[in-house]
Amino acid sequence: MAFIDYYKILEVDKKATEADIKKAYRKLARKYHPDLNPNNKEAEKKFKEINEANEVLSHAENRKKYDEYGENWQHAEEFEKSKRQQQQYQSGGQQGGFGGFGGGEDYSDFFESMFGGRASRGGGGRSPQYKGQDFNAELHLNLKDVYTTHKRTLTINGKNIRLTIPAGVENGQIIKIAGHGGEGAGGGPKGDLYITFSIENHTDFKRDKDNLYENVDLDLYIAILGGEITVNTFDGKVKLKVAPGTQNGTKVKLKDKGFPVYKKEGQFGDLYITYQIKIPKNLTEKEKELFTELSKLRTS
Amino acid sequence: MNTENFIPLSTLSIHYKVELTFFDNLNEIGLIEIQTINQTQYVHQDSIYEIEKIIRLHQELDVNIEGIDVVFNLLQKIDALQTELLLVRNRLQLYEN
Numbered sequence: 244m245a246f247i248d249y250y251k252i253l254e255v256d257k258k259a260t261e262a263d264i265k266k267a268y269r270k271l272a273r274k275y276h277p278d279l280n281p282n283n284k285e286a287e288k289k290f291k292e293i294n295e296a297n298e299v300l301s302h303a304e305n306r307k308k309y310d311e312y313g314e315n316w317q318h319a320e321e322f323e324k325s326k327r328q329q330q331q332y333q334s335g336g337q338q339g340g341f342g343g344f345g346g347g348e349d350y351s352d353f354f355e356s357m358f359g360g361r362a363s364r365g366g367g368g369r370s371p372q373y374k375g376q377d378f379n380a381e382l383h384l385n386l387k388d389v390y391t392t393h394k395r396t397l398t399i400n401g402k403n404i405r406l407t408i409p410a411g412v413e414n415g416q417i418i419k420i421a422g423h424g425g426e427g428a429g430g431g432p433k434g435d436l437y438i439t440f441s442i443e444n445h446t447d448f449k450r451d452k453d454n455l456y457e458n459v460d461l462d463l464y465i466a467i468l469g470g471e472i473t474v475n476t477f478d479g480k481v482k483l484k485v486a487p488g489t490q491n492g493t494k495v496k497l498k499d500k501g502f503p504v505y506k507k508e509g510q511f512g513d514l515y516i517t518y519q520i521k522i523p524k525n526l527t528e529k530e531k532e533l534f535t536e537l538s539k540l541r542t543s
Numbered sequence: 544m545n546t547e548n549f550i551p552l553s554t555l556s557i558h559y560k561v562e563l564t565f566f567d568n569l570n571e572i573g574l575i576e577i578q579t580i581n582q583t584q585y586v587h588q589d590s591i592y593e594i595e596k597i598i599r600l601h602q603e604l605d606v607n608i609e610g611i612d613v614v615f616n617l618l619q620k621i622d623a624l625q626t627e628l629l630l631v632r633n634r635l636q637l638y639e640n
């Protein structure tokens with residue numbers, strides 16, 4: 244357990260006045276407040292540090308104790324105990340020092356050790372309410388899983404959460420489930436649960452938002468003479484007419500055959516097919532002869 | 544009108560220890576939508592999350608209502624930019640793979 248320099252955290256001098264500390268705390272809290280930095284772990288950590296520093300430095304008694312023992316905080320309790328005994332002896336049993344804090348959450352070990360949990364608020368003012376810790380989880384799905392809206396039950400910190408996963412959710416997308424994070428402190432609200440979707444694509448389709456892209460091999464003779472082919476779409480096969488003289492790399496758009504549009508039921512993107520004409524290999528003598536004849540016809 | 548999914552402002556005022564005029568001001572600036580049903584003012588329960596956020600910003604950071612409006616607009620912009628960044632990253636993967 245290391246000593247924590249609360250002055251450094253609040254970026255103030257050891258001689259800082261109460262007003263300086265308040266100003267520094269406000270400034271940093273505005274910068275790192277979790278509501279202003281959603282899903283930012285670093286900011287959340289920093290915000291807790293700032294609050295802890297403020298709990299100590301903004302209350303005269305706490306600050307005095309902190310300043311008095313500083314890096315020798317490990318011996319603070321012994322000194323406090325002997326001081327209390329002395330005071331009891333002198334004043335006939337009156338309680339002194341810190342006491343009855345309890346219930347502190349999200350404080351550092353250093354703080355807990357020195358102040359025993361939540362610090363004294365001095366004048367008996369309202370304890371601050373802090374939102375509970377936000378939880379983060381990652382959900383791995385296949386592209387096929389998110390083609391349709393479906394329900395899943397996740398177990399987060401021992402609790403089952405029934406989750407509806409809307410069709411068309413994006414890889415890397417984060418959804419927030421309010422109130423499913425850690426317990427709040429001082430009567431504050433519960434934190435939120437953030438779920439990041441990691442979507443793996445094991446299909447032949449490439450996805451760009453709602454549109455899908457697919458390369459389709461096209462027989463040379465169909466490309467030249469035209470014809471009908473069957474192609475795979477995400478939800479089945481469709482027949483396509485191929486125009487005579489189709490060039491390699493020709494793109495065809497199949498409207499509404501793409502991926503579902505997120506949270507827009509019944510709406511789909513498009514499927515873009517790119518033809519890749521297959522040139523026959525290992526020609527027979529007869530084929531070579533016929534191709535040569537064709538080539539002469541084209542050049543004559 | 545059914546009040547099943549609505550919460551009276553007076554309940555919120557007591558629960559969050561804020562004055563009723565605070566909600567009126569939020570309504571005026573367009574941050575929340577107050578509905579009057581049978582002469583009682585309500586907000587829809589779906590807006591509670593946003594209202595709690597507003598109250599936290601107001602009480603913990605001393606941000607006034609106009610400031611909260613600015614913050615919300617900027618957060619929306621950040622959210623839109625993050626979504627765009629995500630889509631661009633996914634599109635980039637199409638060319639990287």
